[in-house]
Amino acid sequence: MQITDVDRRQFLKTGVIAAALAEAGRLPLLSAQTEADRSIDATTGPHAVKPIRDHLKRFSPAETPLGKKGDYALTYDIVHWNWANGRPGTFGNSVLGRVDIDRKVNSGRVAYEVNQRTRIGGVDNFLEARIVCADDDLNSVRRWTLSSYSKSVKGELDPLSGLREKGRREGERILIEGDAHNYEFVAGRPVVTQWTVPDFLIRKASPTSGVSFDLLQDLSLFKPNQVVVYDGVTPVELKGGRTVELQTYAQTGQGVLPIHYLLDKQRRPQLVTNSILSWALSRVSE
Amino acid sequence: MKKPNIVFVNVDQMHHKAISAYGCKHVRTPNIDRIVAEGYSFMESYASMPQCCPARASWFTGRMSKEHGVVVNSYPMDPKIPDLGQWLRKVGYETVYTGKWHVSGRNVARSFKVLHRGSGHGELGDSTVARSAVAYLNNRSSDKPFFLGIGFLNPHDCCFPATADGGPGKYAFAPKIKDKLPPLPANFDYGYKESRTKIRTWSLQDWRYYIYSYYRMCEMVDAEIGRVYDAVRNGPHAGNTLFILMSDHGDGLGFHAKVSKGYLEEEASRVPAVVSWPGKVAQGVRDTRHLVSGVDIAATICDYAGAPPMPKATLARSWRPLLEGKEVPWRDYVVCETSVGPLSACVRDLQFKSIIYPDRTRLYDIKNDPLETKDLADDPKYAAVRKRHRENFREYLSRIEIYPGPAKPLTAQVRGRRLSANLYKAYVNWYEQVKAES
Numbered sequence: 256m257q258i259t260d261v262d263r264r265q266f267l268k269t270g271v272i273a274a275a276l277a278e279a280g281r282l283p284l285l286s287a288q289t290e291a292d293r294s295i296d297a298t299t300g301p302h303a304v305k306p307i308r309d310h311l312k313r314f315s316p317a318e319t320p321l322g323k324k325g326d327y328a329l330t331y332d333i334v335h336w337n338w339a340n341g342r343p344g345t346f347g348n349s350v351l352g353r354v355d356i357d358r359k360v361n362s363g364r365v366a367y368e369v370n371q372r373t374r375i376g377g378v379d380n381f382l383e384a385r386i387v388c389a390d391d392d393l394n395s396v397r398r399w400t401l402s403s404y405s406k407s408v409k410g411e412l413d414p415l416s417g418l419r420e421k422g423r424r425e426g427e428r429i430l431i432e433g434d435a436h437n438y439e440f441v442a443g444r445p446v447v448t449q450w451t452v453p454d455f456l457i458r459k460a461s462p463t464s465g466v467s468f469d470l471l472q473d474l475s476l477f478k479p480n481q482v483v484v485y486d487g488v489t490p491v492e493l494k495g496g497r498t499v500e501l502q503t504y505a506q507t508g509q510g511v512l513p514i515h516y517l518l519d520k521q522r523r524p525q526l527v528t529n530s531i532l533s534w535a536l537s538r539v540s541e
Numbered sequence: 542m543k544k545p546n547i548v549f550v551n552v553d554q555m556h557h558k559a560i561s562a563y564g565c566k567h568v569r570t571p572n573i574d575r576i577v578a579e580g581y582s583f584m585e586s587y588a589s590m591p592q593c594c595p596a597r598a599s600w601f602t603g604r605m606s607k608e609h610g611v612v613v614n615s616y617p618m619d620p621k622i623p624d625l626g627q628w629l630r631k632v633g634y635e636t637v638y639t640g641k642w643h644v645s646g647r648n649v650a651r652s653f654k655v656l657h658r659g660s661g662h663g664e665l666g667d668s669t670v671a672r673s674a675v676a677y678l679n680n681r682s683s684d685k686p687f688f689l690g691i692g693f694l695n696p697h698d699c700c701f702p703a704t705a706d707g708g709p710g711k712y713a714f715a716p717k718i719k720d721k722l723p724p725l726p727a728n729f730d731y732g733y734k735e736s737r738t739k740i741r742t743w744s745l746q747d748w749r750y751y752i753y754s755y756y757r758m759c760e761m762v763d764a765e766i767g768r769v770y771d772a773v774r775n776g777p778h779a780g781n782t783l784f785i786l787m788s789d790h791g792d793g794l795g796f797h798a799k800v801s802k803g804y805l806e807e808e809a810s811r812v813p814a815v816v817s818w819p820g821k822v823a824q825g826v827r828d829t830r831h832l833v834s835g836v837d838i839a840a841t842i843c844d845y846a847g848a849p850p851m852p853k854a855t856l857a858r859s860w861r862p863l864l865e866g867k868e869v870p871w872r873d874y875v876v877c878e879t880s881v882g883p884l885s886a887c888v889r890d891l892q893f894k895s896i897i898y899p900d901r902t903r904l905y906d907i908k909n910d911p912l913e914t915k916d917l918a919d920d921p922k923y924a925a926v927r928k929r930h931r932e933n934f935r936e937y938l939s940r941i942e943i944y945p946g947p948a949k950p951l952t953a954q955v956r957g958r959r960l961s962a963n964l965y966k967a968y969v970n971w972y973e974q975v976k977a978e979s
Binding site: 293373 | 678717
């Protein structure tokens with residue numbers, strides 16, 4: 256296996272930290288696993304990219320640098336895992352949508368504009384969000400608007416599908432007002448969305464410290480008690496057989512299967528893998 | 542009196558214990574917990590058959606799998622049997638459906654207005670299905686009462702990491718969250734020795750990671766259910782809407798070292814069932830005295846909708862009197878059938894359960910051995926129970942109209958599976974033999 260894109264300084268730094276943690280008894284010693292702990296994944300490759308292995312054969316990482324001011328736009332392909340021909344034991348990936356995450360910083364105010372489109376069951380489904388965040392480490396959400404709707408493949412809007420909501424955080428309360436009903440949640444931690452987590456990793460991720468938050472998925476589903484921790488270096492074989500090593504962080508918590516964020520040496524989150532759905536970075540722009 | 546609106550939320554493959562309100566410490570389901578607190582839980586609730594299509598066909602016809610013809614997935618429903626959508630339209634309901642339908646041989650769009658067809662993956666489709674339901678509840682303008690069926694996939698996504706190669710499951714991540722992995726069920730070893738699933742190459746840690754993942758999928762669908770429940774209870778239809786939540790079947794979840802469904806042990810055949818309508822349905826009830834079945838769903842909905850019972854639904858009972866706190870005579874036993882693996886059926890009363898095969902019977906004291914670890918079938922002390930269950934089974938067979946199969950033999954291939962008429966022949970022969978016993 257040829258490693259062509261290793262951030263050796265980061266790799267050595269991580270190794271020193273890991274050795275120190277192990278000495279302090281704070282790092283699980285994987286070599287101490289018993290046969291009962293052996294994983295089925297031993298034969299299927301790195302777990303962090305398992306749901307997206309087929310797509311990686313066609314994947315070229317986005318190369319444009321991220322702007323230093325914190326203004327940038329990331330576009331991800333939304334990649335679907337499925338059995339090939341509906342048969343267990345074989346699988347494939349297909350791109351069924353796209354999400355554009357546009358971040359702007361202005362006078363200490365952080366604003367996101369998100370446009371997400373997925374084709375499910377022959378219908379195109381749209382989510383459009385405008386989010387104003389605090390200028391804290393996590394860009395925790397302050398207020399937002401969200402609209403969603405569906406269109407047929409022919410582009411005809413389904414008139415029954417439209418939803419508009421606006422939300423805000425007041426102390427520990429998350430208040431959401433819709434066209435015909437309101438609802439709320441109680442959050443004990445900073446609240447973020449799946450669209451804003453990558454920015455935290457770009458700016459603040461560290462192999463030595465984790466972070467906890469409450470997730471407001473799609474600005475509608477409250478999933479408290481999330482934790483992101485470092486999960487080591489993942490070697491990822493790409494289109495043309497080239498291999499890169501990506502710094503990997505893992506999110507666990509209520510209502511999510513382990514989510515892996517894989518960052519290149521310039522800290523661009525190139526891949527975000529869930530289970531059935533993953534994101535692959537296709538474009539970076541300022 | 543104004544007819545009520547009815548929202549029927551169905552989930553796929555939810556184990557009857559995977560709800561935090563019922564005491565499970567490994568999962569957090571705050572939204573289902575809220576429905577449980579505001580509603581009426583049937584704790585002795587069973588699928589009519591623990592597989593998707595047969596169980597779903599029973600919900601929407603009030604008939605058992607060997608009556609409606611969907612004896613396993615892909616076998617088409619008897620075209621002569623009406624479904625709930627067609628039935629409720631006749632009494633003035635707007636019938637609407639979104640998400641997973643999966644009733645073989647019945648086009649959902651002919652019986653319901655379809656909002657969204659969802660996806661075969663909960664992680665992909667459930668949020669969109671929930672959003673379509675909420676949008677419908679907010680945007681509808683008709684004065685008619687409505688029936689809204691909502692089919693969520695999860696936790697059915699567990700089927701994908703349960704395959705031999707682990708599918709998309711990140712099993713090697715397990716050591717990093719070792720302290721969060723639930724323990725194996727107490728009857729894991731009991732089943733592990735004999736279970737056919739031992740061919741699975743999973744380590745014990747893989748098993749625990751599967752269980753961990755399964756609970757997260759339950760939490761995923763819990764959040765979607767909460768979104769819909771908020772729209773029902775906080776929206777314009779709050780005061781006049783009956784809300785029913787049920788699973789089509791359970792999941793092995795490591796009990797008896799099994800995953801998946803299709804068999805008659807409690808983990809696959811027993812299902813959560815909750816009904817809520819504040820002010821109209823008793824709140825916070827955990828009913829352990831009444832045995833109910835998925836076949837009752839249509840009868841219950843027809844009762845509330847003011848529709849006549851569905852044709853030949855001879856076993857289905859409306860839950861309405863129970864939900865309204867009335868004392869009524871109730872069934873002594875419930876039957877759950879299967880055609881996955883060896884033909885079998887179980888007879889469950891409030892204490893015991895027999896799993897009856899053509900050539901043998903297993904008997905468990907569910908009250909004292911809820912994990913089904915001690916087969917009492919050969920113990921003479923329980924001969925009377927076994928005999929009674931056999932009589933129950935015969936009585937059951939005398940009350941159903943057995944579907945002999947379609948006039949034309951099935952030759953089509955559906956999803957790579959070859960359908961044959963042999964399965965019909967097998968259960969018709971077995972049931973006729975049992976009925977003929979004196």
